[in-house]
Structures are given as structure tokens and as C-alpha cells.
Amino acid sequence: MRITKREVDAAGARASGDIYYWDDKLSGFGLRVTPRGVKSYVVQYRLKGRPARRMTLGIHGSPWTPDKARARAEQILIEVKSGIDPVAMAKKKAQDARTLGFEAYAKRFSDECLKVEWEGSWEDAERCLTLHVVPRLKSRALPEIDAADIRAVIDPIRSQRALARKVWAVLNRLFTWAIEQHDLPANSNPMAGMKPPPKPADRKRVLSPDEIIAAWRASFEVGEPWGPFIRLLFATLQRRNEVAGLPWKELDQNRRLWHIHGERAKNGEDHLVPLNELALRELSERGWKRRGLVLTTTGKTPVSGFSRMKRRLDKLMLAKLQELADSRAEALGEEAQSVQLEPWRLHDIRRTGTTAMQSLGIPVEHSDACLNHKSGEAGTGAAKVYHLWKYEPEKRTAFEKWGAHLEQLVRGAEESNVVPLANRRA
Known part of the structure; x- marks a missing residue:
């Protein structure tokens, strides 16, 4: 039949x-x-x-x-x-669904890889997976995920270039890690040969004087250890993760110097940061030590939870900006107007500082050196040592001018304040 x-x-x-x-x-x-x-x-x-x-x-x-x-x-x-053998294949798929289902595997990847390799940004990476990937891939087994599935994740957020690139990078690391763990066969990354989303346009956001004042004042209300973290970001202009993971052993109090080791620097190059008065005061407030981390809540790991802190900081900054606007309106006899805080990132502090340096007469190559931007001259051996110390006097001058400018800016907004900034507590 x-x-x-x-x-x-x-x-x-x-x-x-x-x-x-x-x-x-x-x-x-x-x-x-x-x-x-x-x-x-x-x-x-x-x-x-x-x-x-x-x-x-x-x-x-x-x-x-x-x-x-x-x-x-x-x-x-x-x-x-x-x-x-289709029966054996079906059993394998069922096993993969239990052990290699995307949602469960993403949690394992976060715990065993992101928290180890991406200490300063694992929370953002985990959030990318939770918000933008897991809802689409759900419990789909890793071996079944193909390029079309990846495009289905990236395409809805492609217009948000920074976010799309971040999600792409986290996903790509997840699959390469799965191969390293022998959970996937070699050469089975579904993203192999796939171009990452285009880079976002260069950011030009520079904090206004009022926003700098508001951020500094808000730092005294945002709580420990975030207040010192924000103020050290402003004083040193170094990257978020470099400040968050700052160990005492990188600091030389007598020479007033911070030596960021290459393994912690984004570009992999050692970097010397001359410490201005604002940075020294902030560090002294915490009590100089020989070991451990400058900023930590556990005593063992760097601070984390930047997104939550940033939301609280923005809320406090908006209130401070409104206070500044109200005081200015009252002094001029004008009607007070509500203010807004334009979106900004912690990384914008670096651009704000170097922009101010250039307005203070610091050459661009010196301000770039302050930020550890690669110049292509590092080389190897003796050349590296030379490059490490290149511009050290000029960088010290630049940081001192920036620190003095920052202190004058914030103290100038507080007519009755005669206490050094780092000693001020809300």
C-alpha cells in the first residue's frame, strides 16, 4: 500500500x-x-x-x-x-540541547571566560548577550547555530553601530572559546569570514565646564569607591579599566608617577603617567599601600558595575547642573529654566581633558602621549625603553596644567570654598 x-x-x-x-x-x-x-x-x-x-x-x-x-x-x-545513524544523531542533538543550549552556555561563558578575560567590561558583555542574543537564540544548541542566525541577531541593531560591533565581538569570542573548550569542532565558528559591523563615527563629545563641575560635585555623593574612581578618571585621564584595576604596586609616591604595565594597557604598551596634585591628594586620602588594589569593594577584585554607577552619576549630575543654572539665573535676575544632560560616556573625560590641554597650549603630540596613544615609534628593546620615557617632562607639565585648570574650574564655581578639592566631602 x-x-x-x-x-x-x-x-x-x-x-x-x-x-x-x-x-x-x-x-x-x-x-x-x-x-x-x-x-x-x-x-x-x-x-x-x-x-x-x-x-x-x-x-x-x-x-x-x-x-x-x-x-x-x-x-x-x-x-x-x-x-x-539518525537515531544516534537525534540523541546527540538532545544531549547538545542540554549541555550546549545557547542560554545555558552563555551563562557558563560569562562565568568562566568573560569574568576572567574581560574583568573591567564583563558586565556590559553579559548584558549584550542577555538583552540582544539570548531572546533570539534561546536554547538553540551551539552546533546548530549558523551565519543566518548570527545575522538575525545583528541586523535589528545594525543601525546602532557601537552596540552592533560590541554584540558581534562578544558573540565571536563565545564561539572561539567554545572551540578552545572542545565543545565545538575546530573551524566551526559560524562567524568565520563574517565582517564585523562598521565602526561608529568618531565621537566628539566634550564635557562643558558646567558638566565637569557637576560631575565632580556628584562624585562626592555617588558613594564608595565610585567617588574616588570618578575623580581619578578626571585627574589622570586614563582609561576606565586602567583606573578601575589600578594596583598600588604601579604607583611611586616619591617620584609622583604611575607606571601602567603593558598587560593592563589597551594598546599593550607600558605607559608612564605623571601624577598631578589632584591625583596625589586622592591617593593620599585612601592611604598609600604597597600591595592590593586602590579601588575595590572585595579587597581582591577591581570595582565593577559601571552601568549602574553611571546611571546614578547622571542623575546626580542633572541635579547639580540644575543648581548651577538656578544660581546663575538668580544672580542675573532671570527666570530659571530646566536643564538637560546630554548623553555622555566615561571615555569622554579623556577627550575633554586633552581638548582642554590643547587650549592651554599643550602640543597635540604631548597630549596624545598623555593618553598613551600609539605613535608607531615604540619598536623593541632599547627603543621601547626610550619611548617609555619619551615626553615624560612634557607629560608632567601637561598633567600639572590640566590639574590646575580642573581645580580652578571647580573651585571657581564654589565662591566660599577654600578647602582643597580632594579633602572636600559632601
Whole structure:
């Protein structure tokens, strides 16, 4: 018989034991009917040198029709001819779904990789997975994820270039890590050969004088250890993670110098940061030590939770900006107006500082050196040592001028304040 809807509807059961009806057009394709009348489609096959095996395709009814079951049976029998065991493959897929399901694997990846390799930014990376990837891939097993799935994740956020690149980078690291852990075969990264989303346009955000004042004042209310963290960002102009993970051993109090080791620097190059008065006061306030971290809540790990802190800082800054605007309006006899805080990032502090340096007469190459921007001159051996100390006097001058400018700016806004900034506490 040929298994059709008419034949399936007419197929009867027997009192005991299953009864099978086999298709006479497609060998191995059949219909099973249980004593209770439950009808399901099956495929039977034999691999060379092995006993026959039988695999259930699905129970008759939506979505399994005779035609759909026949097409699936044909596909399985073709695989069998290629030496693939569909039962073993189904078991492997079920195992993968349990151990390599994306949502569960993303949690493992965060715990075992991101928190170790991306100490300063693992929370942002984990948030990218949670908000933009897991809702789409859900429990899909890693071996089943292909380039089309990746595009389905990236395309909806492609217009947000910075976010799209970040999600792309986190996903790419997840798959390369899975290969390193032997959870995926070599050369099985679905993102291999896929171009990352284009870079966002260069940011030009520079904090206004009022925003600098507001951020500095807000830092005294944002709580420990975030207040000192914000003030050190302003005083030193170094990168967020470099300040967050600052160990005491990199600091030389007598020489007033911070030596950022290459393994902690974004560009991999050692960097000397002359410490101005603002930075020295902030560090002295914390009590100079020989070991451990300058900023930590656990005593062992750098501070984290930047996003939560930034939201609180922005809220406090907006209130400070409003206070400044109200005071100015009152002094001028004008009606007070509500103010807004334009979106900004912690990284914008660096651009704000170097922009101010240039307005203070600091050459661009000196302000770039203050930020550890690569010049292509580092080389190796003695050349590296020379490059490390290159511009050290000029950088010290630049940081001192920036520190004096920053202190004058903030203290000038507080007419009655005669206490050094780093000693002021809200």
C-alpha cells in the first residue's frame, strides 16, 4: 500500500501489540498503530554490519501529514546511505540541547571566560548577550547555530553601530572559546569570514565646564569607591579599566608617577603617567599601600558595575547642573529654566581633558602621549625603553596644567570654598 491520508484514516488497530503498515513505494517508511489507536509515522533502516533500527518521526496530525512524514523519511534514508545513524544523531542533538543550549552556555561563558578575560567590561558583555542574543537564540544548541542566525541577531541593531560591533565581538569570542573548550569542532565558528559591523563615527563629545563641575560635585555623593574612581578618571585621564584595576604596586609616591604595565594597557604598551596634585591628594586620602588594589569593594577584585554607577552619576549630575543654572539665573535676575544632560560616556573625560590641554597650549603630540596613544615609534628593546620615557617632562607639565585648570574650574564655581578639592566631602 502507499501511505496516504485515506489509508492512514482507514488503518485499524488490533487488540494487543502494535501493528505496522509499510509503504510499498518508499522502502522503510511506515505507519504504526497502537492498540489504543494512536497512529504515528516511522522509518526503519539498517546501517552496514548493524541490526535494523526503527525511528519515530511523529504522531499523525498537525504538523505530521503523510506527505511531510514521507519527505522526512526520504531525507533520513539518504543520510543512512551516507553512513549517518539518525537515531544516534537525534540523541546527540538532545544531549547538545542540554549541555550546549545557547542560554545555558552563555551563562557558563560569562562565568568562566568573560569574568576572567574581560574583568573591567564583563558586565556590559553579559548584558549584550542577555538583552540582544539570548531572546533570539534561546536554547538553540551551539552546533546548530549558523551565519543566518548570527545575522538575525545583528541586523535589528545594525543601525546602532557601537552596540552592533560590541554584540558581534562578544558573540565571536563565545564561539572561539567554545572551540578552545572542545565543545565545538575546530573551524566551526559560524562567524568565520563574517565582517564585523562598521565602526561608529568618531565621537566628539566634550564635557562643558558646567558638566565637569557637576560631575565632580556628584562624585562626592555617588558613594564608595565610585567617588574616588570618578575623580581619578578626571585627574589622570586614563582609561576606565586602567583606573578601575589600578594596583598600588604601579604607583611611586616619591617620584609622583604611575607606571601602567603593558598587560593592563589597551594598546599593550607600558605607559608612564605623571601624577598631578589632584591625583596625589586622592591617593593620599585612601592611604598609600604597597600591595592590593586602590579601588575595590572585595579587597581582591577591581570595582565593577559601571552601568549602574553611571546611571546614578547622571542623575546626580542633572541635579547639580540644575543648581548651577538656578544660581546663575538668580544672580542675573532671570527666570530659571530646566536643564538637560546630554548623553555622555566615561571615555569622554579623556577627550575633554586633552581638548582642554590643547587650549592651554599643550602640543597635540604631548597630549596624545598623555593618553598613551600609539605613535608607531615604540619598536623593541632599547627603543621601547626610550619611548617609555619619551615626553615624560612634557607629560608632567601637561598633567600639572590640566590639574590646575580642573581645580580652578571647580573651585571657581564654589565662591566660599577654600578647602582643597580632594579633602572636600559632601
